[in-house]
Amino acid sequence: MENNEIYLNKVYNQLKNEYKGIKEIFMEDEVILIYAEDEILWKIFGDKIDVYRSIEFEAETNESHFIRILP
Numbered sequence: 001m002e003n004n005e006i007y008l009n010k011v012y013n014q015l016k017n018e019y020k021g022i023k024e025i026f027m028e029d030e031v032i033l034i035y036a037e038d039e040i041l042w043k044i045f046g047d048k049i050d051v052y053r054s055i056e057f058e059a060e061t062n063e064s065h066f067i068r069i070l071p
Contacts, residue, residue, distance in 0.1 A: 004030065011052075011071045019044055032069040041067050 008027055015032070016025050021040035026033055034044060038059070044067055045057050054070040 008032065008071060011069070015044070015069075030070065032071065034067045034069070035064055036066075038065055041065055 008030065012025065012027055012032055015034065016022060019034075019036070019040055022034055022036045024033075024035040034041065036044075041057060045055060048055055048069070052069050052071050054068075056068045057065070058068060059065045
């Protein structure tokens with residue numbers, strides 16, 4: 001379990017440093033949530049689609065858009 005936490009922290013820090021337009025990024029259980037403008041979210045989505053087990057773009061009407069990543 002400790003190795004998983006280290007891995008999640010590494011992914012979190014890498015994303016935060018690589019994409020300067022991120023407004024908010026946090027970990028919830030074993031999922032990373034990223035909030036940013038749509039342009040940045042689509043960039044992350046396109047860049048990382050083949051990197052992680054699961055990456056979902058959440059764009060509900062009248063809600064903040066975000067990406068959910070399961071590394």
